[in-house]
Amino acid sequence: xxxxxxxxxxxxxxxxxxxxxxxxxxxxxxxxxxxxxxxxxxxxxxxxxxxxxxxxxxxxxxxxxxxxxxxxxxxxxxxxxxxxxxxxxxxxxxxxxxxxxxxxxxxxxxxxxxxxxxxxxxxxxxxxxxxxxxxxxxxxxxxxxxxxxxxxxxxxxxxxxxxxxxxxxxxxxxxxxxxxxxxxxxxxxxxxxxxxxxxxxxxxxxxxxxxxxxxxxxxxxxxxxxxxxxxxxxxxxxxxxxxxxxxxxxxxxxxxxxxxxxxxxxxxxxxxxxxxxxxxxxxxxxxxxxxxxxxxxxxxxxxxxxxxxxxxxxxxxxxxxxxxxxxxxxxxxxxxxxxxxxxxxxxxxxxxxxxxxxxxxxxxxxxxxxxxxxxxxxxxxxxxxxxxxxxxxxxxxxxxxxx
Amino acid sequence: xxxxxxxxxxxxxxxxxxxxxxxxxxxxxxxxxxxxxxxxxxxxxxxxxxxxxxxxxxxxxxxxxxxxxxxxxxxxxxxxxxxxxxxxxxxxxxxxxxxxxxxxxxxxxxxxxxxxxxxxxxxxxxxxxxxxxxxxxxxxxxxxxxxxxxxxxxxxxxxxxxxxxxxxxxxxxxxxxxxxxxxxxxxxxxxxxxxxxxxxxxxxxxxxxxxxxxxxxxxxxxxxxxxxxxxxxxxxxxxxxxxxxxxxxxxxxxxxxxxxxxxxxxxxxxxxxxxxxxxxxxxxxxxxxxxxxxxxxxxxxxxxxxxxxxxxxxxxxxxxxxxxxxxxxxxxxxxxxxxxxxxxxxxxxxxxxxxxxxxxxxxxxxxxxxxxxxxxxxxxxxxxxxxxxxxxxxxxxxxxxxx
DNA sequence: CTTGTTTTGAGACACGTGTCTCAAATAGTG
DNA sequence: CACTATTTGAGACACGTGTCTCAAAACAAG
Numbered sequence: 001x002x003x004x005x006x007x008x009x010x011x012x013x014x015x016x017x018x019x020x021x022x023x024x025x026x027x028x029x030x031x032x033x034x035x036x037x038x039x040x041x042x043x044x045x046x047x048x049x050x051x052x053x054x055x056x057x058x059x060x061x062x063x064x065x066x067x068x069x070x071x072x073x074x075x076x077x078x079x080x081x082x083x084x085x086x087x088x089x090x091x092x093x094x095x096x097x098x099x100x101x102x103x104x105x106x107x108x109x110x111x112x113x114x115x116x117x118x119x120x121x122x123x124x125x126x127x128x129x130x131x132x133x134x135x136x137x138x139x140x141x142x143x144x145x146x147x148x149x150x151x152x153x154x155x156x157x158x159x160x161x162x163x164x165x166x167x168x169x170x171x172x173x174x175x176x177x178x179x180x181x182x183x184x185x186x187x188x189x190x191x192x193x194x195x196x197x198x199x200x201x202x203x204x205x206x207x208x209x210x211x212x213x214x215x216x217x218x219x220x221x222x223x224x225x226x227x228x229x230x231x232x233x234x235x236x237x238x239x240x241x242x243x244x245x246x247x248x249x250x251x252x253x254x255x256x257x258x259x260x261x262x263x264x265x266x267x268x269x270x271x272x273x274x275x276x277x278x279x280x281x282x283x284x285x286x287x288x289x290x291x292x293x294x295x296x297x298x299x300x301x302x303x304x305x306x307x308x309x310x311x312x313x314x315x316x317x318x319x320x321x322x323x324x325x326x327x328x329x330x331x332x333x334x335x336x337x338x339x340x341x342x343x344x345x346x347x348x349x350x351x352x353x354x355x356x357x358x359x360x361x362x363x364x365x366x367x368x369x370x371x372x373x374x375x376x377x378x379x380x381x382x383x384x385x386x387x388x389x390x391x392x393x394x395x396x397x398x399x400x401x402x403x
Numbered sequence: 404x405x406x407x408x409x410x411x412x413x414x415x416x417x418x419x420x421x422x423x424x425x426x427x428x429x430x431x432x433x434x435x436x437x438x439x440x441x442x443x444x445x446x447x448x449x450x451x452x453x454x455x456x457x458x459x460x461x462x463x464x465x466x467x468x469x470x471x472x473x474x475x476x477x478x479x480x481x482x483x484x485x486x487x488x489x490x491x492x493x494x495x496x497x498x499x500x501x502x503x504x505x506x507x508x509x510x511x512x513x514x515x516x517x518x519x520x521x522x523x524x525x526x527x528x529x530x531x532x533x534x535x536x537x538x539x540x541x542x543x544x545x546x547x548x549x550x551x552x553x554x555x556x557x558x559x560x561x562x563x564x565x566x567x568x569x570x571x572x573x574x575x576x577x578x579x580x581x582x583x584x585x586x587x588x589x590x591x592x593x594x595x596x597x598x599x600x601x602x603x604x605x606x607x608x609x610x611x612x613x614x615x616x617x618x619x620x621x622x623x624x625x626x627x628x629x630x631x632x633x634x635x636x637x638x639x640x641x642x643x644x645x646x647x648x649x650x651x652x653x654x655x656x657x658x659x660x661x662x663x664x665x666x667x668x669x670x671x672x673x674x675x676x677x678x679x680x681x682x683x684x685x686x687x688x689x690x691x692x693x694x695x696x697x698x699x700x701x702x703x704x705x706x707x708x709x710x711x712x713x714x715x716x717x718x719x720x721x722x723x724x725x726x727x728x729x730x731x732x733x734x735x736x737x738x739x740x741x742x743x744x745x746x747x748x749x750x751x752x753x754x755x756x757x758x759x760x761x762x763x764x765x766x767x768x769x770x771x772x773x774x775x776x777x778x779x780x781x782x783x784x785x786x787x788x789x790x791x792x793x794x795x796x797x798x799x800x801x802x803x804x805x806x
Numbered sequence: 807c808t809t810g811t812t813t814t815g816a817g818a819c820a821c822g823t824g825t826c827t828c829a830a831a832t833a834g835t836g
Numbered sequence: 837c838a839c840t841a842t843t844t845g846a847g848a849c850a851c852g853t854g855t856c857t858c859a860a861a862a863c864a865a866g
Contacts, residue, residue, distance in 0.1 A: 046507075048852055059815045064854070072813065094538045095498035096852035099821050125792065132790055135497045215804040223762075224626050254804065359626075367792045387535055389528065389770045395805035401618040401657065402798035451822055462845040467824070475843060477833095499822035502851050 047088040056084035067092065098137060105138035106165040107377050109195065110156065110172060112147030117346035118298040118366065122196075125370040138378060141165075147173060154181035160190055167191035167377035169206065174199050174242055191380040195373055196364075197243060204380075206373045206393065208364045210243050213395045214250030214296065217341045220360050220397065221292050222259035224339045230291030231263045233284055233338075235277070237297040239267050247296045247343075262292070270302050277302045282310060295342040304352050307340065311357070345398060353400050361398040368393060450491040459487035470495065501540060508541035509568040510780050512598065512773075513559065513575060515550030520749035521701040521769065525599075528773040541781060544568075550576060557584035563593055570594035570780035572609070577602050577645055594783040598776050599767075601645060607783075609776045609796065611767045613646050616798045617653030617699065620744045623763050623800065624695050625662035627742045633694030634666045636687055636741075638680070640700040642670050650699045650746075665695070673705050680705045685713060698745035707755050710743065714760070748801060756803050764801040771796060 049067070053060045058077060065073045066081040084090070097103075109126055111119060123142055130140045145153050153170075154177040160168060168190060172178045179199060182192045194205035221232065232255065236244050248267060255264050265284060270277040281303065284290065295303045342349055345363040352358035372391045379386045452470070456463045461480060468476045469484040487493070500506075512529055514522060526545055533543045548556050556573075557580040563571060571593060575581045582602060585595045597608035624635065635658065639647050651670060658667050668687060673680040684706065687693065698706045745752055748766040755761035775794045782789045 046852095049854095050852085060853095061816075061855095062814060065814090068854075074813065077813080091537045093502070093540070093852050095502045095540065096821090097854070099496070099498045099502055099823090100852075100854040102821055102854095128790060128792065134494045137496070137498065212805055216802055219802050219804050226629065250804075365797075367790075371793065387531060387770075389531065390774065394768075394799065396797065397800040397802070397805070399619055399622050399800070401622050401653075402615055402800070449822095452824095453822085463823095464825095464846075465844060468844090471824075477843065480843080496822050499851090500824070502853090503822075503824040505824095505851055 046093070047090045048093070049090075051088060052081065052084050052090050055088055056081045103137060105136070105167070105378055105381055107138065107140045107167045107169065107374060108160070108165050109140060109142045109373070110153065110168055110170045111142060111144050111195075112171060113144040114147060114299075116299050117301065117348055118344040121344075121346060121366040122370060125367040126374075128367070129371050129374055133374065136378070138374070140374065145172075150175040150177045153178055157181035157185050157192075160185060160188075162189045165190065166381045167193065169193045169195040169373040169377060170199070171195040171197050172199075173197065173240075191377055193373060193377055193380070196369060197241065204376060206369060206376060206391070208393045208395050210246035211250035213343070213362050213364075214247035214252075215254045216250075216395050216397065217247070217294055217296070217343075217360075217362050218251040218254035219258070220362075221294060221339055221341050222255060222262060224359055225259075225262060225292050227291040229261045229289075231265050231288040233281065233288075233290050233293040234265055234267045235281065235293065235295045235297075235303040236267050236269055237272055237299050237302075238269050243298075244296055251294060251296070263288075264294075265290075267296075272299070272302065274302050274306070278306050278309070281306050285310060290338060292339040293341070295340070298344045300342040300344070300346070300352075300358075301348050304340075304342065304348065304357060307338065308357055311338075345396075349398075350403060353398060353403065356400075359399075363396050363398055364393050365396060449496070450493045451496070452493075454491060455484065455487050455493050458491055459484045506540060508539070508570070508781055508784055510541065510543045510570045510572065510777060511563070511568050512543060512545045512776070513556065513571055513573045514545060514547050514598075515574060516547040517550060517702075519702050520704065520751055521747040524749060524769040525773060528770040529777075531770070532774050532777055536777065539781070541777070543777065548575075553578040553580045557581055560584035560588050560595075563588060563591075565592045568593065569784045570596065572596045572598040572776040572780060573602070574598040574600050575602075576600065576643075594780055596776060596780055596783070599772060607779060609772060609779060609794070611796045611798050613649035614653035616746070616765050616767075617650035617655075618657045619653075619798050619800065620650070620697055620699070620746075620763075620765050621654040621657035622661070623765075624697060624742055624744050625658060625665060627762055628662075628665060628695050630694040632664045632692075634668050634691040636684065636691075636693050636696040637668055637670045638684065638696065638698045638700075638706040639670050639672055640675055640702055640705075641672050646701075647699055654697060654699070666691075667697075668693075670699075675702070675705065677705050677709070681709045681712070684709050688713065693741060695742040696744070698743070701747045703745040703747070703749070703755075703761075704751050707743075707745065707751065707760060710741070711760055714741075748799075752801075753806060756801060756806065759803075762802075766799050766801055767796050768799060 047055075049060055049063050053063045056063065058081060062073065062077060063081055064070075066078050109123075111123065126140055126142055133139065143156065145156055147153075150173060153172050157168070157170070157178075158181055168185065170178070170182060170192060171194075174197070179201060182194075182199065182201060185192045194201065194207070196207045198205055198207060198210075234248065234251070236248075239245060239248070244267075252264055255262055265288060268277075268280045268284060270280075293303075293307060340352075340358045341360050341362065342352070342358055343362050345361060345366070349358060349361045349363075353361055372393065376386055376391060450458075452463055452466050456466045459466065461484060465476065465480060466484055467473075469481050512526075514526065529543055529545055536542065546559065548559055550556075553576060556575050560571070560573070560581070561584055571588065573581070573585060573595060574597075577600070582604060585597075585602065585604060588595045597604065597610070599610045601608055601610060601613075637651065637654070639651075642648060642651070647670075655667055658665055668691060671680075671683045671687060673683075696706075696710060743755075743761045744763050744765065745755070745761055746765050748764060748769070752761060752764045752766075756764055775796065779789055779794060
C-alpha cells in the first residue's frame with residue numbers, strides 16, 4: 001500500500017507535491033489495514049489528460065482529439081484512449097475545461113406579461129438563482145411578452161441565435177407558430193425548454209403533471225367535505241389553456257370515481273374580471289347547493305375575494321385562526337362552510353390558508369421550477385444529463401400547518 | 404454605445420479576441436436603442452484580477468493580498484481595491500480559483516446502521532448525488548455506525564480532521580458525547596452539519612420541522628375522519644428520539660385544538676418487534692373505539708403489516724384500487740375504516756398508499772436532504788452562503804394521486 | 807520505390823487565480 | 837539625515853484543459 005502511494009505521487013510528477021492532498025486518512029493504526037483504510041477514503045489526485053496520454057501510449061494532442069470528438073483519428077487509436085479512460089477512471093475537470101474555453105452560459109426566460117402573482121414569484125426566484133449562478137459563469141435574463149400574441153413570441157424567438165444566448169426557457173401558449181419557432185430555434189443550435197406550460201413537443205420540459213394536480217385537489221376536497229351531497233363550484237380565469245383543461249380532467253376523474261355523491265359544476269370563467277366573477281359565482285351559489293369550491297387557475301385573487309365577500313354578506317364568517325375549528329361535533333360546519341381549494345403558493349393564497357378561507361393549496365415550488373430549468377438548460381448546453389429525481393417537479397399540498 | 408463596446412474590448416486587451424463572445428445581441432434595429440438593446444442583454448467579459456489591479460492602481464499581487472485577506476496591507480490600499488471591486492462589479496471566477504488551488508471537497512455522511520427503509524433511500528440519493536458531484540471536484544463517503552453507541556460515534560468523529568475530510572453531515576442521537584465531538588470537530592476546522600436528527604447546537608442543520616410535520620398529520624387525519632367521536636392509535640418504534648417527541652407534540656396540539664371529538668391515545672412503542680407490536684395494537688383496538696392511526700416513526704413496516712393483518716382477520720378489507728371509494732353515501736366507511744397516516748416515502752409506504760391501507764404519508768424528500776446537505780457543506784467550506792429558499796426542507800404530503 | 811494522404815506528436819500559448827520570491831518603494835523612527 | 841520596518845510591485849510558475857501550428861510518422865496507392 002505504501003508502495004502504491006509512492007508510485008502515485010511519482011506518476012503525477014509535478015513540482016508542487018507539498019500542496020497535494022494525501023491519500024491516507026489516518027495513521028492511528030500502524031498495521032497495513034489495506035481495505036479498512038480505504039473503506040471510507042477518497043479517491044483524489046484525479047488522472048489528467050496527461051496521465052491519459054501516457055496510459056494510452058499516445059500524445060496529449062490525440063487524447064484531446066478523442067475527448068472532443070474531432071475527426072481524423074483512427075478507430076484503433078480512439079479505442080486505445082477510451083480504454084485508458086476506463087482503466088484510469090478519467091473524468092474531465094470541468095473547471096479547467098470551462099476556464100480554457102472561457103465558457104459562459106447565457107439563458108433567457110420568455111414569460112407572459114400578465115400581472116399574475118405566481119409569475120411574480122417565479123421571476124423573483126429566477127433573479128435569486130441568478131445571483132448564485134455567477135459562480136457558475138451563467139447569467140439569466142427575463143423577457144416578458146404578451147401571452148395572447150403568439151406571433152410576437154414567435155418573432156422574438158426568431159431573433160435569437162447562439163451569438164445571443166445558449167438556451168431559452170419558454171412559457172407560452174401552445175400554438176403552431178410558437179411550436180415552429182421553438183423547432184427552428186433548436187435547429188440554430190439554441191437549447192429550448194418548454195417551461196411550466198407544456199408544449200406539444202416531444203422531449204424535456206419543466207413543470208408538473210397537471211392531471212395529477214387536479215386529481216390531488218379532488219382527493220383532498222372530496223375527503224374534506226362532510227356533507228353527504230352537494231355541488232362543487234369550479235372557477236377558472238379561462239379554460240383556454242391546456243393546464244386548466246388537464247387539471248379539470250384529473251379533478252373530474254377522481255370526483256366521479258371516488259366521490260359520486262358530489263357534483264362538479266361546469267367551469268366558470270372569470271376572464272380576469274371581478275364584476276363578472278361576482279355575478280356568475282353568486283348566481284351559481286343561488287341555484288345550487290354548493291359545498292365546495294375549486295379554483296383551478298393560478299391567479300386566485302378574484303375568486304377568493306368574491307367568495308369572501310359572499311361569506312361575509314351571509315354572516316357565515318368562518319372562525320379566524322391558524323386552524324379551522326370543528327365547533328361542537330361537526331354539526332356547525334356541515335352547513336355554510338364551503339371547502340375551498342386553490343392552486344399555487346402566492347402571498348394571496350398563503351394568507352387565505354392562514355386565515356382559513358382556503359382549506360388547501362396545490363402548488364409547484366416556483367424556486368424549484370426556476371432552478372430546475374436553469375440546471376436543465378446548462379446540462380443541455382454541455383450535452384450532459386441531469387438527475388431525474390432532482391428535476392421532477394412535485395405536486396405539493398399546502399395546509400396551514402406546513403407553510 | 405458603440406464606443407463603450409470598443410473600449411471594453413480594448414480594456415481586456417488579450418490576444419484572443421476572436422474567441423470572445425460579443426456583447427451586442429441583435430442588430431435588427433439600426434438605431435441606437437441604448438436601453439432597449441440592454442434590457443435582456445448579458446454582461447459577459449467579466450473583469451479579472453488584472454482589470455481590478457489596473458482600476459485600483461495597484462499590482463496584481465496586492466489585489467491578491469486583499470482578495471484572500473492576507474495581512475500586511477494598509478487599510479487605505481484595501482479600501483482602494485474594494486472600491487474597484489464595487490465599481491467593476493468584480494466576481495471571482497470560482498473555476499479558475501479552484502483550479503489554481505487544486506481544491507477538492509471530501510465529505511462524509513455519518514449515519515445509523517439500522518436497516519431502516521428511509522435510510523436506505525437516503526443513502527441511495529447520496530450515492531446518486533455523488534456521481535454528479537465529480538464535476539464539482541467533490542466526493543462523498545458514507546460511514547454507518549451503531550446509533551445506540553454514542554461513544555463509538557464520538558470516537559469516530561474524533562479521528563477526523565482536515566487531512567481526512569472537509570465536512571461531515573451527522574445523523575446521530577443528541578447526547579452530550581456526540582455534541583462535544585461535533586464541537587471539537589469544528590474547532591479542528593472540519594465543517595460539521597447535523598443531518599435529519601437535530602442536535603441541540605445553534606446554527607445550521609438539514610431536516611424538517613418535526614413539530615409542523617406532526618401538526619400536518621393531525622390536520623389531515625382530523626379532516627379525513629368522518630366519525631363524530633373516537634380514538635386515535637399512535638404507534639412509534641420508540642419515543643426516545645427527539646423527532647418522535649416533537650411530532651407527537653405537534654400532533655396533539657392540533658388534535659386538541661381543532662378536533663376535540665377525537666382522543667389521541669398514549670404512544671405505543673414497538674421497539675422494532677413485530678410480535679410485541681401485534682399484541683399491543685390488538686389490545687388497544689379491543690379496548691378503544693379506534694377511528695384512526697398515526698404511525699410517527701420513520702419505519703412503518705411493522706405497524707402497517709399488523710394493521711393489515713387485523714383488518715383482514717376482521718373481514719374489514721378495504722376496496723383495492725388507486726382511490727378509496729366512498730361506497731354508498733359515506734355510511735359504509737364510518738365503521739371499520741381506520742384512517743391511517745404515516746411518515747416518510749419508502750417503497751413500503753408508497754405501496755400502502757396505492758393499495759389504500761394508508762391514507763396519507765407525511766414525508767421529506769430524501770434526495771433533497773442529501774443534496775442540500777452537500778450544498779451546505781460545500782458552501783461552509785468556501786465560506787459562502789446558500790439560497791435559503793433552496794435549502795428549506797419541506798413537509799410534504801403524499802396522496803395516491805401525487806406520488 | 808516514390809508520391810500523396812492520413813494520422814499522430816511536440817510544443818506553444820491561452821483561460822483566471824493562487825502562491826511564491828525578491829527587489830523596490832514607502833512610511834515611520836530617532 | 838540615515839536606518840529600519842512595513843508595504844507594494846514585478847515576475848515566475850502552477851493548476852488542467854482547449855486550440856492552434858507545423859513537422860514527423862504512418863499508411864495507401866501507384
